[in-house]
Amino acid sequence: MPRLIIGAMVRTIGAYPSGWRYPGAHRDPRGDAAVLRRTAEVAEAAGLDYLFFGDWLATGEDLAYRDPYLVARIDPISAITYLAGITSRIGLIATANTSYTDPYTLARATASIDVLSGGRAGLNLVTGAEPRAAGNFGVDFHAANESRYDRAVEFEHVLRRLWDSIEDDAIVADPETGLFLDPSRLHATDFHGQHLSVTGPLNAVRPVQGHLPIVHAGTSPRSRLFAAQSADLALVAVSGRDQAAALREDLRALAFESGRDDRTLKVIAPVLPIVGPTLEAAQQTADRLSELVQIAEDWPDGPPAALPANRSLAHLSQLVGVDLTELSPERSVTADLVAQFTPLGQELVEIVAERTGRHPGAERSSTLRHLVVAASVNASMVVGTAPDIAAEFAAWAEAEAVDGFNVLAATQPSQFEAFAEQVVPELRRLGVVEEPSDEPVTLRERLGLSRPENVHVTPGDGGLRLATAGDLRGRPAVERSSRRP
Known part of the structure; x- marks a missing residue:
């Protein structure tokens, strides 16, 4: 069976909108240092491949909901620098936005x-x-948005050239001759x-890895092209195994057409497992998380303006x-009501049943x-016991739908530790992850x-390759949906 890459997407107060409200959950970002340390210790002991840190360059009341x-x-960058000093084996991946970041500064920090x-x-x-974010960096939003992928292509090209400024054996440091650098x-x-x-050279030695592994996420045609031509890991949000397999095949075909070894492109999907000692216990956790999500009807005089518009009975009605809209959000869903639903509405009923164990009329x-909540919280969830979740991961590996998973924890620390300490050993037993090594x-x-x-x-270095219309022709955007793993 193919080996899976397993990384953890770190969100210290939990990846589910109501995760911070769950009993015992970490909820105060001022205490993140301790959570990061504990997460790294648990992940490294379990033998996970990396910790992944996303980013967002602005804040606001809407994000709180x-x-x-x-x-x-x-x-x-600060997070992985901190963890580099207290770990010894696990990979550490940071996010940078090419629209607002200076490539020289980033090249120097990451090489270091x-x-x-x-x-x-x-x-x-x-x-x-x-x-x-554009306002925070004094950038015109519309101009940045229109040119963002063209800039990203240049950015990645420059980054690699900066990392390679000083050849591996350029520092001679010969005390006898007095020669320190071979110019x-x-x-x-x-x-x-x-x-x-950017003129360069970079004032940092070449990274130990030569080039840091590059990750890119997205499902638009231009995003897929950038990942296929420039990334080592492509992060894809998919609605199911078949869609994942098709997208992986498309990405690798694009990579091959771009002149690279398509086997070097690894396709990774995000997943949010809810782990319990029994299926019923896992479903009860998912159920409680769902009940803790605030929706518009929770405010008798109307919700805050910042609440997402899709978190309401009005949106569900559509x-x-x-x-x-005239019913209580606590109204039970009956079989007669479901019979009137659209196919999408009936699918939502099935998703709720799978996640929470709740069925119409039961x-x-x-x-x-x-x-x-099922309609408005876009999370690729799998709910069950450790063997259940491991078997689902193994089925994706067997189908060659993905090369690995980015695992999110609904709550910290309980759900992350349950995955690392219970699911990972099951994955190892099934032969889809390797034994941890010192x-x-x-x-x-x-x-x-x-x-x-x-x-x-390197002979034949082709230099910068910009996208053309032919690169994108016939490749429509993939509809983004990640309700199911």
């Missing part, structure tokens, strides 16, 4: 972290442009493009094709609140990637 973990969080960590750093390059092995970047201009019946390895080695040659000295 939609994605509370985004309101206030540790800067990703890779050296300090012994070759365990990775870099997730994102391209998203958001009005508040023939020091290379300027000398890049002047439409969006970036999806299911039945006017539910003793523990699903409610309209459960349907509102031997130091780089993140590239963990991911099955070779160390790249220096772009300044």
Whole structure:
């Protein structure tokens, strides 16, 4: 059976909108240092491949309802720098936005972290442009949004040239001759493009890994092309195994057409497991998390303006094709009501049943609140015992639908520790993850990637390759849905 890459997407107050409200959950970002330390210790002991830190470059009241973990969080570069000093084996991946980041500064910081960590750093390059973030960096949002992928292509090209400024054996440091640096092995970047201009060289030694593994997420045609041409890991949000397999095949075909070894592109899907000692216990946890999500009807005088518009009976009514706005969100869902629903509404009923064990008309019946939450919280969840979840992961591996998973924890620390300490041993028993090793390895080695040659000295270095219309023709955007793993 193929081996899976297993990483943890770290969100200290939980990845589920109501995770911070769950009994015993960490909920105060001021205490994140202790949670990060504990998460790293548990993940490394379990033998996970990496810890992954996303980012968002603005804040606001709306995030407190939609994605509370985004309101206030540790800067990703700072997080992996902190953890590099208290871990020894696990990979550490930080996120940087190419729309607002300076490539020289980022190249220097990431090369330094890779050296300090012994070759365990990775870099997730994102391209998203958001009005508040643009304002924070003094950038015109519309201009940044229109050109974001062209800038990202230049950014990745420059980053690799900066990392390769000083060849591996350029530092001679011969005390007898007094020669410290071989100047023939020091290379300027000398890049002047439409969006970036960087001379170099970088004043940091070449990373231990040569180049840090590059990660990219997205499902639009341009995002897929960038991942296929430039990334080592492609993060994809998918609605099921078949869609994942098709997207993986498409990404690898794009990589092959771009002239690279398509086997070096690893496709990773996010998943949010809810682990319990029994299926019923896991479903009760998912049920409680669902009940703790606030919806518009929880405010008799009307919800806060910042509450997501889709978290309401009005929005649910549009999806299911039945006017539910005069009903209580605690109204039980009956079989007669479900019979009036659209196919999408009936699918929501099935999703609630799978996650919470609640069925229409049963003793523990699903409610309209459960349907509102299932429709508005976009999480790829799998609920069950450790063997249940491991078997689901193994089925995806057997089908070659993905090369691995980015695991999110609904609550910290309980659900993360349940996954690391209960599910991972089951995955190991099934043969889809390897035994943990005390031997130091780089993140590239963990991911099955070779160390790249220096772009300044490699024969046939093709230089910058911009996207063309032919690259994108016939590849529509993938509809983003991640309610099921």
